Amino acid sequence: MMNQNRFKIYFFLLLIFITGLLFLKVEYSLSISYKEALNLFVNESVLSIITNISTYIFGQNDLALRGPFVIFYVLSSFLMYKITKNYFKYEKDRFINIVIFMTLPGVLSASLLVNTAIIVIFFTLIYIYYYQTYQKHLYVILPFLLLVDNSFAILFLSLFFFSFKTKDRLLLYLSVTLFFLSLYIYGFSTDGKPKGFLIDTVGIYSAIFSPVLFLYFLYAIYKVAFSKDTNLVWYISFTALILSIIISFRQRVYIEDFAPFVVIFLPMMLKMFLNAYRVRLKEFRKAYNILAILIIFMLFINVFLTFINKPLYYVLPEPKKHFVYQYHFAKDLSKELKAKNINNIIVDDNELALRLKFYQIEVGDRYFLSTKEFYNYDEKIAINYLGKDIFFVYIKKL
Template identity: 65%
Template sequence: MTTTNNKFNYYFYISLLTIVVILLFKADNSLSISYKEALNVFVNNSVLSIISKLSISIFGQNDIALRLPFIVFYASSVLLMYKLTENYFRYEKDRFIAICIFMILPGVISASLLVNSAIMVIFFTLLYLYMYQKNAKHSYLLLVFFLFVDNSFAILYLALFFYSFKNQDKKLMYFSMIFFILSMYIYGFSTDGKPRGFLVDTFAIYATVFSPLLFIYFIYSLYRAGIKDERTITWYISMTAMVLSIVFSFRQRVFIEDFGPYVVISLPFMLKTFFHSYRVRLKEFRQTHNIIAVLIVSMLVINVFLTFINKPLYLVLGNPTKHFVYQYHFAKELADELKKRNINEVTCIDKELQLRLKFYNIVEGEKYFLSTRSYYNYDERIVIRYYNKELLDVYVKKIEK
């Protein structure tokens, strides 16, 4: 390994370690459990729930234990992406830049902090691609395993079917279609509700996952690879996810955690396209690319900053509930305020809040009544504020026996 490679390896591991430390700090100090996350801890029995409960049983019922498995999935995904891009770029510097951008993609960062399947899907998809790259054959054991992990792997099966059809790989073609059918049978496909168009919403979510300019260039790179017949297995996976999400959005709202993981894995391919386009031009003709690069990096930095430090946004929002992570705030602070008043069990009208408080050991009981709506004879009013901006008012009444 050259001195240059050693240098960028060092930079990579330092960068990854720094982000993981920030994520752990964020998990412990800035987020509360949401209602959907509480369902995974106390009600559901999915793979997601099993992982969360196992971590809590080992490390205790706290926010770091809740989010630790997904931070581990994040770090493992970054390491796999680093291995997958070995010898992929002409210059080691390009590889480092690509990995750094992957590490700070808003969608990837957010997925690493929340209890959802997105970061798991990213990890297992990258693991499959790594095994394929390393052994030059498909891992059918992994494909069987994926059936029991998450419903969104149906997208991977369908992408592999298209890939095998193009390469005339009959074994993969048959197995991928069988796995796709089994996935549809096990998990089903929701077609409930009145048909409505959500195409604009879908593009807006993708723009949030990537950042707007990066997403536009991503679409261009997929299109360019398609017309130039540079369609790799990764291209098929990302293109299948993108097209399906667009088609479904004509009828219903799509869940980005089902499609996003398969889209973000093509980031290195997109950046390789950009670097190639940049270097084939003389320096005096690179101005447009330089402007695009500066704008993309600037927007990424802003998005990452807002992902990690978003509470000040409450100061400029008239309605706190419009904050993009409102559902992940205030529950822990409310539990702390209740404990200061020696209140450890309450009955809430808001059952979602009730389940969130349960995670912080405020159990359901008949000693106190808690409401988010004011009433005339309450005993105490508790106000949760961020930067002196009111987020939540609750009213507590001791129940006389």
């Protein structure tokens, strides 16, 4: 009992620490992107509802914009911790699992950005927790999930396949109905010339997990397929993986639709790894020790770059190649403009104008701002990160 309480305290301390880092990242490092601005000001979706309610209550700022998704991260971490209560033999294994889950690149990035990935993870974990606790399906939530996001079509399809194993007729009829309703409501893109994107898909999965962990994920999900441990979690993750691979043979995959259903396989992966590790004598554990060290090292690098990535501008020949460039500079530019008492502008870049609108820089006729140098401009503003200019605008008073 003392050992269990000790690891529970470790979990809470780690959760508080990472949540604090996430809020610091939101407040001091990220700017609203164009897609996020579209969700706030233009689109009509679940994301629009969440962000508009939050910014209405807490004000139009980055903490209000991204705060709900950090909260979903916290709730998802609690659910993952609850799900694994009776899953691992040792409490320290459960703690290792939650540490890896909380530091997965895909989970951390989903908690920082305005997208549905962390919401999908949260509701999927609710469904799994209810099923594991009561050995019943949470049928009542499924029609609601249909309205939340198009990616839940993957969950409906996996439940359809799972119904054959459990011989659950109600689940079969309900899941297949909701699957086709999802395709009808949201559609299924088949536009463009068929082209293979399998390598791109594998690359993004590697970024979500970290490369070594993704390779072990493929091994684990393949091995479980030929065992008797094909539970609900395996059906969900396997369906998402296979479907994303099949689609990627023809067109680019929106990986944020599939990743939430893949990362939940982590407990099964870890349990398999630890069981294989412990049945071997110490002298035969070398390969597993190397694998564990590589996974920990890659996760550390990914976590570090998630929170501290601006120094990468030093080594990149072109700032736009930075992996979070689209989430930088807009807030800094708005501060520079406000410091010069410039609050009403005409911008030649509609995407930048929408981003600046979030920071109370409205469209007006007092100043003209361009991202391209032009003749007789009055002032040039450079956004500088750690001594390197990454973005320029040119201003003319009208």
